[in-house]
Amino acid sequence: MLVGFRMTPDVIAISPDMPIAEALEQMRQDNVHRYPVVGKKGKLVGIVTHTDLLYASPSSATSLNVWEVTYLLNQIKVKEVMTKDVITVQEDCPIEDAARLMRDNEIGGLPVMKDDDIVGIITESDLFDVFLELLAAQEEGVRVTILAPYFKGSMAQISSAISSAGGLIHSLNAFVAEDPKDWGCVLKVADISQEDLLEAIKPHVTEILDVRKM
DSSP states (O other): HHHHHHEOOOOOOOTSSSSSSHHHHHHHHOOOOEEEEEEEOOOOOEEHHHHHHHSEEEEOOOOOOHHHHHHHHHHHHHGGSBBBSSEEEEEEHHHHHHHHHHHTOOOEEEEETTEEEEEEEEEEEEHHHHHHHHTTSSSSSSEOOOOEEOOOTTTHHHHHHHTTHHHHHHHEEEESSSSSSSEEEEEEEESSOOHHHHHHHGGGGGGEEEEEEO
């Protein structure tokens, strides 16, 4: 899965000369938490977040009156508070690389580029949607977490056993087990009872960690 398939296209961008008060209001109306900042030639020049704008605003404990606060907020421009060294990804970037970039840099979103042009944005919310999709969270079925012996063909044995018992595998996601002799897996399986699923996979697993109907 690539970033281009899960990004938000037609991204809303703002000008570096927009007052921060206007940016905050637009952010509220658009129900977003960050804007790419695009210059006059349509090129990405920065990114600004809701937190950036709030930090640049006067504290609620300020002694300024409402007119003074409004005047001040209209004097500060987005370009004064935005992040100029923007971390971006290309639209053909693997989704896991984008997630790793966001985690390692402690950021909540990445502008998506096609060469030098911005074509979208991918955020934590998009990654949560991918996570739910990978685990087939919207599908009904039996969810089982297992440990299985780590050897070539182990996964094929388990999936074959489930299919032979009449089960339909909606999702299969592996994870690293504590013991290197094992591998972990979370499966979501439909068209089979919990009892029949367990009977089918037991000969091929080391341990069943959790099972539940969902």
